[in-house]
Amino acid sequence: MIWELVYKIFVDTLNLWKPYTFPSPMDVLNTLIDLIGDNTLFLAIIASLRRLFIGYIISLVVGILVGLFIVKYKYIDENLSPLILGLQTIPSVCWIPFAILWYGINENSILFVTVIGSIFSIAISTEAAIKNVNPIYVKAARTMGASGRKLYFNVVIPSALPGIVSGMKQGWSFAWRALMAGEMLSASKGLGQVLMAGRDLGDVSQVMAVMIVIVAFGLIFDKLLFGKFEKSIRYKCGLERKN
Template sequence: MLKLNSTMTGLLKKIAFYLILIAIWELAYKLGVDYLRLWKPYVFPSPITVFKTMLDLIADSTLGIAVLASAKRIVIGYAISILIGAIVGFAIVRFKTLDENLSPLILGLQTLPSICWLPFAILWYGLNESAIIFVIAIGSAFAVSIAIESGIKNVNPLYLRAAKTMGAGGLKVYWNVIIPASLPTVVSGLKQGWSFAWRALMAGEMLFATKGLGQVLMVGRDLADISQVVAVMIVIVVLGVTVDKLIFGRIEVNIRRRWGLDRA
């Protein structure tokens, strides 16, 4: 009962916080547009206008179709990036030569904006779904590989010594000690890779996609409809936070409980 009350209290505090933010947003709009006339309504929209625009996008199914199209692309691209990142990360840890020569290169490639890969994607795949998925995969794979490399390298040596003392070796050490101990760092890398995947998705969809949130964002820009642009941005933020809470957040909680780090 106490835990339920605490959860409800926390939820109410979050709702109150965001309501205050919306009120400040509306106040800034009123002062800047209606009273001081510092900017035009099409430069800085009000939350009411954004909400109405979002309802219109939902009513004509534009938003639903865009969300489904973007979700399909990012799920496929992100899954490929995890596979590539895991292979590269384990290879770097396993082979010293790759560690010495490939690690700096991967770190450098991670700093590249995802849009830099679009010319390659268009030349190799053309203007189609495969090009966008390629950009998503390559945009987040490096973050995953770096996280796996860092997580395994930073495993406490005492764990390895204890495992060897108990007779474990080879794959058993990896499966029972190294991988579980590296999971907190790996999950953090997966979350970072997820954010990079979203950026890559938007870069691809804003250039040549016929469906998707990026395309709806570009339509808003072309029509000078700032309320549509902000509405799509809010949807992207909500989707990102939802995935973080429902998937990555639960994984982190389970890991903390497994390692006895969760607060009572």
């Protein structure tokens, strides 16, 4: 309703904006229906989700392992943590030239950008979650005889799970953004490619339609996957009451 009201005021009434720069909700809806009707949107979603899952799983495994090693070994923590923090500040689009030079314009370059876009945030979140574990848990476990690997995997990591899951959610959002950046420049199909096609054709309705699809998938995965998982972990850790 707000969108339609803004369109009526600034496009229809005041003529401050042009229809081809700010479309109405109905224009975007019609474009979305057209994209669904000719299977363009369906094929793009399948291609993007496949790349996203592969890239995210790789970044998840590597990122958690890197975070664990940083906490485990002081030398790695002192020398690698600042580097990872610095690399995290680099926008995903900056990695695209490297991806094209190293892998060419193909699927591998898109996967590389997706992985590199989320791996550092997952590593940093894992490191922070483990370092912020309440020392009382560790002391209590040691008084009961836990030490070494048993202490680490039975007490420290389970206590850090809420923070690790939050890092997984953040890594998922970074992977989405990195994937769109990669697809907009080198993909033959995918949501990013459909987005760029809309820009090349000057069809802002198509651009906004794809953006709405991206937002919808982000909300769906957050509510159905990460939301429930995070709530379950927080309940088991005593941080949240069960409704």
